[in-house]
Amino acid sequence: MRPRGHNEPVTDFSPHLNSASPERFPVVVVGAGPAGLTVGNILRAARVDCLVLETETREFIEARPRAGFIEEWAVRGLQARGLAGRLLERAPTHTECEFRVGGEAHRFGYTKLTGHRHFVYPQPLLVTDLVREYADVRGGAIRFGVRDVRLHGIGTDQPSVSYVCPGTGERRVVRCAFVAGCDGARGVTRTLLPPERTSRHDYGIGWLALLAEAPPSSDCVVFGIHGRGFAAHMARSPEVTRYYLECPPGDDPENWPHERVWAELHERLAASGARPLTEGRLIEKRVLDMHNYVVQPLVRGRLFLAGDAAHLTAPIAAKGMNLALHDAFLLGDGLVARLTKGDDSGLSGYSEASLRRVWQYQEFSLWLSDVFHGASSGDAFRAGTTLARLRRVLSLPSAAASFADLYIGKNTDY
Numbered sequence: 001m002r003p004r005g006h007n008e009p010v011t012d013f014s015p016h017l018n019s020a021s022p023e024r025f026p027v028v029v030v031g032a033g034p035a036g037l038t039v040g041n042i043l044r045a046a047r048v049d050c051l052v053l054e055t056e057t058r059e060f061i062e063a064r065p066r067a068g069f070i071e072e073w074a075v076r077g078l079q080a081r082g083l084a085g086r087l088l089e090r091a092p093t094h095t096e097c098e099f100r101v102g103g104e105a106h107r108f109g110y111t112k113l114t115g116h117r118h119f120v121y122p123q124p125l126l127v128t129d130l131v132r133e134y135a136d137v138r139g140g141a142i143r144f145g146v147r148d149v150r151l152h153g154i155g156t157d158q159p160s161v162s163y164v165c166p167g168t169g170e171r172r173v174v175r176c177a178f179v180a181g182c183d184g185a186r187g188v189t190r191t192l193l194p195p196e197r198t199s200r201h202d203y204g205i206g207w208l209a210l211l212a213e214a215p216p217s218s219d220c221v222v223f224g225i226h227g228r229g230f231a232a233h234m235a236r237s238p239e240v241t242r243y244y245l246e247c248p249p250g251d252d253p254e255n256w257p258h259e260r261v262w263a264e265l266h267e268r269l270a271a272s273g274a275r276p277l278t279e280g281r282l283i284e285k286r287v288l289d290m291h292n293y294v295v296q297p298l299v300r301g302r303l304f305l306a307g308d309a310a311h312l313t314a315p316i317a318a319k320g321m322n323l324a325l326h327d328a329f330l331l332g333d334g335l336v337a338r339l340t341k342g343d344d345s346g347l348s349g350y351s352e353a354s355l356r357r358v359w360q361y362q363e364f365s366l367w368l369s370d371v372f373h374g375a376s377s378g379d380a381f382r383a384g385t386t387l388a389r390l391r392r393v394l395s396l397p398s399a400a401a402s403f404a405d406l407y408i409g410k411n412t413d414y
């Protein structure tokens with residue numbers, strides 16, 4: 001058989017399910033989060049076969065609460081790929097946010113400056129839509145509950161992925177042409193890249209992440225900048241609201257009983273004329289130690305990292321899921337071009353194109369973190385300078401325009 005040229009379409013991967021011999025798929029996607037499922041859907045829409053491997057059950061990933069705000073460019077990217085039907089039907093949109101500081105509330109309308117909105121669509125709903133579309137509509141292969149995923153030969157043009165089958169305990173091998181590493185911050189694929197490729201930033205602060213069974217108490221995201229610590233309010237649904245409270249890193253959620261949580265939220269989010277917060281049962285309470293990392297470049301051989309596997313952005317600026325979708329669009333389109341037309345340009349430019357937006361968002365996250373946490377830093381100089389920054393955004397049209405662009409992620413591919 002004639003050896004295949006580097007850029008020729010890969011066409012000889014018809015899957016077969018005989019467990020005695022290795023299966024073959026052009027692409028194995030490790031991880032069924034927003035990144036992996038979007039890549040899988042893009043491949044299936046182009047009739048490229050792929051296998052998604054996921055350690056958790058379908059029920060678990062469809063219920064895991066995390067993100068809630070999707071930027072308009074990302075929604076349009078999903079829509080262009082036939083993945084936003086239910087989102088566009090059901091998601092309310094936000095056009096403003098509010099800063100509360102010194103007992104005063106300051107509205108900031110970013111949509112009137114950019115034309116772009118946020119769509120409020122909790123991550124479990126998006127994941128549910130993406131799984132259904134991938135597995136039930138587009139007929140994509142997916143294995144839930146797999147154990148001990150390992151990658152082999154990713155420096156060669158015949159890599160493979162193996163995993164332990166949950167039912168039989170048997171190790172199964174899948175040969176492929178490409179591996180998409182979409183297994184999040186605690187996955188296995190990033191460990192295949194040399195550790196010196198990962199740069200990190202630790203904010204040295206914690207956030208108590210809360211979900212309250214309570215309707216939102218404002219029609220927009222509220223950021224409370226307060227000497228006792230930062231606090232935030234974000235709608236998730238008419239019945240559920242996400243709140244954050246700054247706390248020491250590594251704090252124990254048990255240190256935060258119901259009464260203490262609500263007392264701190266009332267105090268840190270107080271502003272004259274503001275609606276009082278509606279309290280409710282706390283259905284999630286976990287401490288996030290705020291840190292970021294970036295792997296650079298995102299590719300090793302036939303392994304392409306995407307989403308949180310490639311870069312983590314603490315939820316300070318609500319960017320992680322948006323970046324995961326950005327990667328998935330680039331990677332999915334690049335894989336389709338390579339596998340169906342032999343066009344390698346998308347894959348060869350993938351890392352650089354992804355990282356351009358990643359670094360803008362990382363920088364914005366650092367900037368915003370200073371604004372959020374300056375007042376509670378115990379350093380009067382930092383408190384003064386970070387408040388000056390906020391006043392600039394709230395008063396100066398050029399500063400407001402630049403902030404709005406980054407906040408909603410418009411024009412950040414420079």
Ligand SMILES: Cc1cc2nc3c(=O)[nH]c(=O)nc-3n(C[C@H](O)[C@H](O)[C@H](O)COP(=O)(O)OP(=O)(O)OC[C@H]3O[C@@H](n4cnc5c(N)ncnc54)[C@H](O)[C@@H]3O)c2cc1C
Pocket residue numbers: 030031032033034035036053054055056061065066067068069070123149182183184185186187188189209306307308309315318319320321322323324
């Ligand atoms: C409290 C909180 C609030 C957030 N709010 C926002 C927000 O408002 N906006 C925003 O944009 N982002 C937000 N984020 C970030 C966002 O949730 C993540 O960036 C997003 O989930 C990344 O998607 P992903 O597909 O890359 O990874 P994940 O969603 O983590 O998916 C990875 C998948 O891989 C699976 N997996 C792990 N290891 C393996 C393995 N070895 N083999 C196979 N599968 C594996 C996991 O079970 C998981 O299903 C928030 C995060 C948190 C924690």
